[in-house]
Amino acid sequence: MSRITGSADTAADLTVVVPAYNEEHRLGPTLDAIRAHLRAAPERWGDWELIVVDDGSTDGTAAVAARAASEDPRVHVLTSTENRGKGHALRLGVLASYGRRVLVTDADLATPIAELDTLDALLSASAGVGDSDSAEDDKHNDKHNDTSAYEPAAAIGSRALPGSRVEVHQRPLRECLGRLGNRLIRLVAVRGIRDTQCGFKLYDGDKARAAFAASRLDGWGIDVEILRHFRRAGWPVAEVPVRWSHQSGSKVRPADYGRVLLELLRLRTRVRPFDLAVAGVFILASVLLYQGLWADLDRAYLADSMQDQNQWEWFFGVTADNVAHLRNPLFTTYQGHPDGVNLMANTVMLGLSVPLTPVTLLLGPTVTWALVLTFGLAATALAWYWLFVRRVTRARPAAALGAALAAFAPPMMSHGTAHPNFLVLFVIPLIVDRALSLCEGRRVVRDGVLLGLFAAYQIFLGEEALLLAAMGMLIFALAYALARPDVAHAALRPLLRGLGVALAVCLPLVAFPLYWQFFGPQSYHSVLHGDNAGNSPLAFLEFSGRALLGDEARADTLAMNRTEQNAFYGWPLTAFVFGVVVWLGRSALVKALTATVLVAALLSLGQKIRIPFTDVVLPGPWRALAHQPLFESVIESRVAMICAPALGVLIALAAERIADLEPRTHRAVGLVAIAAALLPILPTPQPVRERAEVPRFITDGMYRDYVAEGESVVPVPLPSPAEADALHWQSATGFGFSVPGGYFNGPWGPDRMGIYGASPRYTSNLLSDVRYGGRIPDIGPSWRAQAKLDLAFWKAGVVVLAPQDNEAALYEVMTKLLGRPGERLGGAWVWDMPRAS
Structure with missing residues (x-):
């Protein structure tokens, strides 16, 4: 790029920028008209400059511009070596300007230069003319709420407002296509501006230079990109009706509106470098947390997952097997033989296990x-980051910090050892975003449809997580309504309409699966966990066993098990959040978030609240929900997981405000406080242990000689929530046989109450008691007769005793029950069962 100029101006009251490409015949009269208009009122326009940007013209445009510059030192010429597009030319011209105000106008002067007077008069008004839509972004930009924010920062000429005059029309078809293209652009990119593409705009100079410096488009989409920048920054834009005449030889064609749309779509999907860095950090953190698992996929087993890894691998494997063989993915008899398992009533995550079938196979x-x-954990963190940037703060580092807490909080990491349905939550932020969009009431039908689709998909990822999310959103909504009843009143009607649309979309998609879940084979009505499944109040102040400063022994005393450490946010974070609430508590958002955290924490204490260090037991508020439909199956301590995203938002808000503190010492103290609150709960890598080997009797397929069609392999003891290695036998060898018992949720008794595992039988209870150190009873005729009945019920083809603790006692019991010794085969004791007659 080169610049031709008559003087080195460093300040001006007005800059006029004219982009030109192959405008040899029209540029001269345009420059003459502009100079004549500005010279006619020297008191009004003061010091001015005129910048012509030759965008790589192949005709005499450059010569015409250079001649004008030689005649008037206030005319400057920028020359590009190649044609890059209107956006590139405008960017060069505006960034080279010195004007207090900057006018951009097309080289054909379709809008006469005299219309500058109208635009200038508007920007010179004292206040009160603003963009009605800018308030949407003010909620993200409280620091911009000074009086200058209400004065127009730009005035754009409009051919679509009442009072405008189109003196020379285009051909009807061309004009119709142009209007259609403009409507599409407004729909996709800039709402509230009727004429985005008119090439006659007057900007505040400093704001224009800032916006063009941040712009990235080189084509016709530059006009929309700049308007969006002004909108996001909270700088009001006013439209002004102008005169306009179509000029023959116009460079703009109807197809260019399509090019603008493509440019804008590419711009909207383009990821910022910081966003890529955040994604990389989240993925790296997730890989480091599970490095032990990845290091030895054949033998590594997450040490804290109890039997859940066996269960989940089985869920993924059986779903893939069902899909590959075109069987019903909602049911199987590979576990719980012969009754089977209602897979929809279990957390098989069909939303992932089905699409990941090729990987599993x-x-x-x-x-x-x-x-x-x-990658589910990383995707969840990224989803929260996207939501926080979109709805909470424009400060991306603050949003990343809050998202990290929401996704990597101690309760999430606890479930990350065993329960991916509570770890992989990337759809929940999408649901929250659509619900907030419904409250705005702009595109109720579209947002309702999306909300319905997201909810349906989340049902196939985890219903309990969706229920907890709905609880959290309801608590937040009620609290926000108390803080801002005016906002709540305005949002209520579109929200209810949108929820109706969402239900109309969601219910047909999930109706049959939910019917199967609640009324299909092996369905149940609830899973009761007793009245002692709530959190201890101390659990909120302690560190989890796998946190950086955590202590396993201390944490184990405050949770059901290591997969259910559902609080453990730590006293430093609790103290910091208390300070944030005091500091920012006047904000309605902070008030609602605080209420959400407090109510969720209180509910998570369960039906009975035991006051620490005393014998006092108080009734808990969960008592009102404990026996209600859906809630009766929830482990109440899990309600504390609702606190994680709410705390994440509070951390993001605090980090944003701390980053703006002055002097620097205050900022440094604030950042140290955030670090002190979060570092103690930083998660550490998940430990692994070596899993038990599958007996060669199974891996080598020896069992096939013993098991006929419809028969099962009976492990000793039967697989259960306490011992589910036999499920790994199946998933590791391709599901060639069924097993009785298992680790799943199924019905028990005439009331079909939900329990973990199959309905117990005498023989399965006996073998479990012996395995875990119970006394061996006298095995007489009644025990042998019962074992015969149970084995017949299980349709046993072969009984298999693999190496394990108390193997000798189990062998003795089986020998007495069956009246014969076992055969050592393939690394296991085997008893062949006679075929049923």
Whole structure:
């Protein structure tokens, strides 16, 4: 790029920028008209400059511009070596300007230069003319709420407002296509501006230079990109009706509106470098947390997952097997034989296990398990980051910090050892965003449809997580309504309409699966966990066992088990958040978030609240929900997980405000406080242990000689929530046989109450008691007769005793029950069962 100028001006009252490409015949009269108009009122326009940007013209445009510059030192010429587009030319011209105000106008002067008077008069008004839509972004920009924010920062000429005059029309078809293109652009990019593409705009100079410096488009979409920048920055834009005449030889064609749309779509999907860095950090953190699992996928087993890794690998494997063989993915008899398992009533995550079927079939269910945990966690963190940037703060580092807490909080990491349905929550932020969009009432039908689709998909990822999210959103909404009843009143009607649309979309998609879940084979009505499943109040102040400063022994005393450490946010974070609430408590958002955290924490204490260090037991508020439909199956301590995203938002808000503190010492103290609150709960890598080997009797397929069609392999003891290695036998070898018992939720008794595992039988209870150190009873005829009945019920083809603790006692019991010794085969004791007659 080169510049031709008559003087080195460093200040001006007005800059006029004219982009030109192959305008040899029209540029001269345009420059003459502009100079004549500005010279006619020297008191009004003061010091001015005229910048012509030759965008790589191949005709005499450059010579015409250079001649004008030689005649008037206030005319400057910028020359590009190649044609890059209107956006590139405008960017060069505006960034080279010195004007207090900057006018951009097309080289054909379709809008006469005299219209500058109208635009200038508007910007010179004292106040009161603003963009009605700018308030949407003010909620993200409180620091911009000074009086200058209400004065127009730009005035754009409009051919679409009442009072405008189109003196020379285009051909009807061309004009119709142009209007259609403009409507599409407004729909996609800039609402509230009727004429985005008119090439006659007057900007505040400093704001224009800032906006063009941040612009990235080189084509016709530059006009919309600049208007969006002004909108996001909270700088009001006013439209002014102008005169306009179509000029023959116009460079703009109807197809260019399509090009603008493509440019804008590419711009909207373009990711900022910081966003890529955040994604990289989240993925790296997830990989580091599960590095032990990835290091040895054949033998590594998450040490804290109890039997859940076996269960989940089985869920992924059986779903892939069902899909591959075109069987019903909602049911199977591979576990719980012969009654089977209602898979829809279990957390099989069909929303992931079905699409990941090729991975499971090719690489095995352990790879699927590792992928879901690792990249599901990273995807969840990114989803919260996207939501926080979109709805909470424009400060991306603050949003990243809040998203990290929402996704990597101690309760999430606890479930990350065993329950991906509570770890992989990337749809929840999308649901929250659509609900907030419904409250704005702008595109109720579209947002309702999206909300319905997201909710349906989340049902196939985890229903309990969706229920907890709905609880959290309801608590937040009620609290916000108390703080801002005016906002709540305005949002209520579009929200209810949108929820109606969402239900109309969601219910047909999930009606049959939910019917199968609640009324299909092996369905149940609830899973009761007793009245002692709530959090201890001390659990909120302690560190989890896998936190950086955590202590396993201390944490174990305050939770049901290591997969249910549902609080453990730590006293430093609790103290910091208390300070944030005091500091920012006047904000309605902060008030609602605080209420959400407090109510969720209180509910998570359960039906009975035990006051620490005393014998006092108080009734808990969960008592009102404990026996209600849906809620009766919830482990109440999990309600504390609602606190994680709410705390994440509070951290993001605090980080944004701290980053703006002056002097620097205050900022430094604030950042140290955030670090002190979060570092103690930083998660550490998940430990692994070596899993038990599958007996060669299974891996080598020896069992096939013993099991006929419809028969099962009976492990000793039967698989259960306490011992589910036999499920790994199945998932690791391709589901060639069924097993009785298992680890799943199923019905028990005439009331079909939900329990973990199959309905117990005498023989299964006996074998479990012996396995875990119980006394061996006298095995007489009644025990043998019962074992015969149970084995017949299970349709046993073969009984298999693999190496394990108390193996000798189990062998003795089985020998007495069956009246014969076992055969040592393939690394296991085997009893062949006679075929049923």
